[in-house]
Amino acid sequence: MAPFEVDWSELPKELLGSVLQYLPYVDIIRFGAVCTSWHSAATDKSYSLAPQLPWLMLPYKVGHEGKESRKFLNLTENKIYQIKLPKEIRHSRCVGSSFGWLVILDRFCRALLMNPFSGAIIHLPPTETFPDVLSVNRSKPSGEIDSYRILRREPDREYSISAARLRVALMSKALITADPLIDNNYMVVAIGFSGLAFCKPGADSWTQLDRTNLRNSFEDILYFNGLLYVLHRRGDIVAWDVIDLPLNESTKVTHPCRMFLLRAPQPIENWFVRKRYLVESSGDLLQVLLWFREKWGRHNVFDSASCSVCRFDQSSKTWVEVDSLRDRVLFLSPNCAISLSAHDFPECRENSIYFGEYFWEGWLECDPNVSHQNLGVFNLEERRFVRYSSCASQRIKPPLVWVVPNFR
Structure with a gap:
């Protein structure tokens, strides 16, 4: 048969x-x-x-800026993949990651959205329409963008800046409020060198949202429950209702998050907050603080790192430190923040924070004498960092970025 x-x-x-x-x-x-x-x-x-575990897009090596491929770390397999991307990735800088889309500034400092897994690209309004960018200068032989004329505040004066230099200064972080392929009512919001700016689909220019604060006073931004939250370096938050933008003024939703409200991981004298992150997790607004400790008598030389997490209490309008993320796991980098359930990803440690930041020798308790750059995960129960990956010691250009695979 x-x-x-x-x-x-x-x-x-x-x-x-x-x-x-x-x-x-x-x-x-x-x-x-x-x-x-x-x-x-x-x-x-x-x-x-x-649900998909985010991949970590690794920076290129010095001298490889012109290549059209980038390496990605897949935590599920603990394996690095090399993916060929559109030519716009060459000499580019990633300033944001949302819904599987990267916010990219290309070699000419033009802003665009790129899906690294599908190769799709969405072009954003011209850079010369960004607040305080006055004009663009093009090379006569080729017609390519050579430099920009910008207005520098404090003191107010105009000056010329190359596309390469503006690519670093134009945006420190950007986010997308919804998946562009699902919701055509999305917005792109950026912390710019002159404040906050946004654009919507079909717009031919960027719109200023807030010019009262310069970029250096902003630490992070997060879109959550229809509000755009802006975290200042001093710890307080300003919230914008972005549904009916543009708005003329912002509304404070909390008092400043003062140091004495937070439990320092060690005596406060030689500890300081290196970085603050905003992240939504299970309906809560969280602020994650990354602490560094200076060596005694050695300014800007560090021998340890730690972390603390605060939840925003809506009723009291204050921050309350939490000791547990419960079943959640966070993925943080300078340009994105992601919260997932550890039950969906048993390969990840629950109640932990995976940082897309480099931790140098002496900062990880499990490996105090390493001579390479570590990628660290902090467990709130154990109150310590461990290494989840590492890179050879070398000069690094663009920052690391978490990106959720989305090829549709």
């Missing part, structure tokens, strides 16, 4: 869709490569996919 034969390409699409709901990103790609019908199911937007 002939064995029962199955034509796998003829499996019902509904069955294929149910399988896709349990697959990580790499397996979805493999799934779609089997045959035409499986590829059709894998790219069908009507099927919901499982």
Whole structure:
């Protein structure tokens, strides 16, 4: 009797869709490569996919700025993949990551959205429409952008700046309020060198949101429950209702987050807050503080790092320090903040924070004498950092960035 034969390409699409709901990103790609019908199911937007663990986009090495490929760390497999990206990634700088899209400033300091997994690109309004950017200068032989004329405040004066230098100064962080392929009412909001600015789909220019504060006073931004939260370096928060933008004034939602409200990880004398992050987690607004400790008698020389987490209490309008994230795991980097359930990703440590920051020798208790750059994860229960990956010691250019795989 002939064995029962199955034509796998003829499996019902509904069955294929149910399988896709349990697959990580790499397996979805493999799934779609089997045959035409499986590829059709894998790219069908009507099927919901499982939550995806973010990948860490690693910086390029010095001298490799012109390449069109970047390396990504996949925590699920603890493996590094090299992905070829659109040519716009060359000599670019990533200033944000939301919903699987990167906010990129290309080699000419033009802003765009790029999906590194699908290769899709959405161009944003011209840089010369950004607040305090007055004009653009082009090279006569090629017509390419050479420099910009900008207005520098305090003191007010105009001067010329190269595209490469403006690429570093134009935006320190940007975010997208919704997935552009799902919600056409999204916005791109950026902390600029002259304050806050935003743009919407179809807009031909950037709009100033707040020019009362310079970029150096902003620490982080977060879109949460229809409000744009802006965290200042001193710890207080300003919230904007972005539904009916533009607005003329902001509304404070909390008193300053003063140092004495927070439990320092060690005696406060030689500890200081190196970085603050805003993140939404299970409906709570959290502020994560990354602490560094200076060596005694050695200014700007550090021998340890720690972390604390505060939750914003809506009733008292104050920050309350928390000792546990419960089943959550956070992924933080200078340009994004992500909260996921540890139950969905058993390969990650619950009640932990994965930092897209480099920790040098002496900062990780489990490996105090390393001679390379570590990527650290902080566990709130154990109150210490451990290493989850490392990179060879070398000069690093753009910052690390977490990005959630999204190829649809």
